[in-house]
Every structure is written in C-alpha cells, then in structure tokens.
Amino acid sequence: MQNFKSPIEAFLYWESHEPNQVFLHQPISGKIITHTYAEAGQEARKLASALKSLGLNSGDHVALLSKNCSQWIIADLAIMMAGCVSIPIYPTLNANSIEQILVHSESKAVIIGKLDDFESQKNGIPNIPKISIGLYGGKEGQLWEDLQNTHQPLQDIPLPNSDDLHTIIYTSGTTGDPKGVMHTVNNFTVSGKALVNLIKMPPKSRQFSYLPLAHVAERAICNNGYVLGSTIYFSDSMATFAKDLEHCQPHFFFAVPRIWAKFKEKILTSIPQKKLNTLLMIPIVNSMVKNKLKQxxxxxxxxxxxSAAAPIADSLVEWFKKLDIIILQGYGMTEDCCVSHFNLPNDNKIGTVGKTLSEAQAKLSPEGEICVKNKCLMKGYYKNPELTASMFDEEGYLKTGDIGEFDHDGFLTITGRVKDQFKTDKGKYISPSLIELSISKNSDIEQICVVGTGIPQPIALVTLSESGKSKSKESLSKSLFQTVSNVNPNLAKHEKIEKIVVMKEEWTVANGLTTPSLKLKRNAIEKIHQPYYESWFNLKENVIFE
Incomplete structure (x- = not known):
C-alpha cells in the first residue's frame, strides 16, 4: 500500500497511474454514467477553478448538500484541490437545520446536488454563491455543467499540510443542536490507513456508497477507496437499491441494524422461516440456498x-450467521474518526463491538464511561472551545458518552449512554440500551425506546415492522406481551417493563425523531410523549395502542 499523506494525494496517484480505471459508477433513470479516474480528475479540476473564480481563498468553507452520488465525490475532490474546507450537510435536513449549519460554519458557497425535496429546503440557504447540478434537476445559482464548459482544469494542485483543517462534520445530534467536529488532513490520513489495515480489501476493490456521505463512517470508507484505487458504486433510488447493490457485489459492506432487519424481512417474505430451516438442513441444497441469497x-x-452506529440484536447476527453472512460489529464516532473498536473475521465475539484497534488506546472512567485516544481525534468543535475542553480528560482521552465494559479477552460491550439513563419515581437509575436490545428481538418491532421518568416502572414505546403491521391487534398484543414476559425475569426489579405502547406513526428523519444515520432522538421522543406516561401506566392493558 502506498504511504499517502492526504486523501487528495491518494486520488492524484491513481489519476496519474490508472487514469482509465473506472472510479465512479452512477445509475440514473435506468442508465449508467461512469467516471474513470482521469475523467473525475478533469471534472474536479474544472470545478476547483470555478470555486477559485468565485473569490474563494485557501481555508474558506464550502458546503456540500447532496445525497450520495458521483458528483458528491467529485465536489469533495474539487474542494480539496481548491484548498478549501468541506462542510458536508445531510441531504434530509429541513431548511432551518440547513441554515443553522451554513451560518454557523461560515460557508462561503454551497454545492447543491442530488436531493429528494429541494423546494422545501431552499429557504434555508442564505445569500451565498450556489452551484447546482443540472443532471439532478438543479436550477439554483450557477449550473455545474455550465462551469465545466467555461473553466479550464486547475493544473497545479498544492498538497495540504497534515495539520490543515480538512472538513467540519456536523454531528447528526441525538441530543441538542448539531456540533461542528473539526478534522485535519492528518486525521483522515491516519483513519484511512487504520481502515485499510483493518478491512484488508484488495486494491481496485468495489465499494457501495449509500449511507450518508455527510456521516463520518461513510466518508472514511470512501476515503479508504481513494487509498486503494477502488471503484465506488452508488444507488439511483430506494426503489432500485436492491438491484444496484446486487449489481455492485461490493468487497466491503456496512449497514446499520435497521437495514439488517429489513434484509431479514425481505428474505423471509420470499422464503418463510420454516421452509428456510428445512432447506438449510439439506447438505447440497444448503450451499445453493446460501449462495443464491448472498448473490x-x-x-x-x-x-x-x-454493522455499526447503533446496537444490533445478537439474535439477528446469529440468524445471518446461519446463511454464512458474518456481521462484524464495530464502534467509533465522529469525534474519533472511527478509529476505536472492531471485531475481526478471525477474532469476533457476537454481542460486543470488538477489541481496541492497534491504532487506538481505550480505558473506562471510574463511572464506566468509555474513553478513547488515537492519532486522529478531532481538533475540537468549531467555535466552541468550552465544549471541546469538556470532551477530554486530563490524559487527553476523548470522553465518548458511552458506558461499557471489557471482558477478560479484551472485547468491549457497550451497555448504554451516560445521557440516556433515567430515574423512575422510585429514584433508581435505569440504562435502557440493553433492555431495548432484548425486546427488539421480536421481529414485529421496528424501533423501541424504553422510558420511565415520573412513573413507578419503565414502559416501552415501539413502532411496528412490516410483519407487525400485518397482524391483528389481538395477535400483535400476544406477541409483544410474550416478549416482555420473556425479558422481565432477567431484569432487576426496578427495570422490569410494565407496559408496551405501540405508536401511531413511525419515528423518522422527516418528523425529527431519528437522526440521518437512523439513531433515535430520545430527547425529542420523550418531549412529545412524556405527558402521557402516567395515563398509559395506569391503564389496565399490558399492550396499549396509541
């Protein structure tokens, strides 16, 4: 592996050494648009010239508002080539959140790409230069395509210093307002090397990019692609997602737990569990079924x-393992640039997030909080030195906000969030995470949030999966009550779940109840529903439909 000192240096290497290799693979409306390394480089160089023509100087901030697509990557490269700092924005944010980030980050320009509903978002963009991509219906400001025709490619690309600011990633924020995490060029270089060492993908491998590139994990994975000279595939839409993924057959695949649950649901729709069990018991058929499903x-x-970003039920991991699909749990966060803990193919313990990576150090505080140190920790939160200082202990370890425990083999299990703990009116603290994980084994449940402030015992708020929605209330109540009856004997007296409340609506990014990376916004859920806890608790039914 080449010893690159920055993401842009890695790209420039492949641009000159493998110019004709396909770098980006973008399906759109039934057609495929590809960019070789040379073609992507030319397009990025012209866009970099266009950015400079706007009067942008080295170190200025340029925002990027788009779903994952080839142009996202090209825009990111152009921002690097122009010596600017990228401000990626989640494509699902509403106008208020977009405006908040653009103003706080002091972005001098914004590139607007592939979006589902820009009309509802455009009022959030202040009076700064805008570049829109006509391919995706963009009309605001200057057109990307016009700039490609009117600008010469930037020839001399100055390589950045390792401590230059590379990007500000605004956390998706499960609590409070988004915070701008500052990462240097070196941070992404170190993170990229760590991921290459961890994943051991072959050079020129295939990657499938669909989780938001505004999230540090997906960004780091694509950065890994720059290092390896990979081909990065994208999806056209949710409707074509399965077909696009099947076409790509990536060497590396990363999904959050809800996606693994959806995959399982999809499989069981075509092959019911009983039939699948039978097929897996027949020696030759067994292999054929597994191969077909993996294909x-x-x-x-x-x-x-x-699987990462949120806890995944052990039962779900074990289910996929029977299909020879080994899901490895990992752990990292925006602030540590994903270099923290991982299970490995030959060193994997289900139910844990793995051992501390060789590039990191970890310890538990006296309160059990996981603290991490590595060579790619954030520079700090943009324009918030007080909050930055509060995130580090006296030895320079990052305080993650997660509670965990190490077993005797060094595997880390996350047992909850410091801020997620709550007290019932009995005055005892409850950490909901592991309780939620136990109850979520019920495949009728899509999402779960265990709460209990101000009532004697905790209750579980749930949304339904497709299988849950297809059942009668009577059948569903029986299923949910049975799950609670199975879980409660393993809980301390003050932790036992008293009721399950089935929500009328799902918790989504659109209604502000999940982050773009599909984590629950517990504070937002509680704010809406806490006034009803006492009345729900006092109802005689064990399962309540909102």
Missing part, C-alpha cells in the same frame, strides 16, 4: 461485513 443481497464477494 441477491449483493454480498457474494463481501470479505468484510459490518
């Missing part, structure tokens, strides 16, 4: 399959 899921070539 259809797009995982036939995957050598490293990951």
């Amino acid at each position: 259809k899921l797009g995982l036939k070539s995957a050598i490293f399959i990951v």
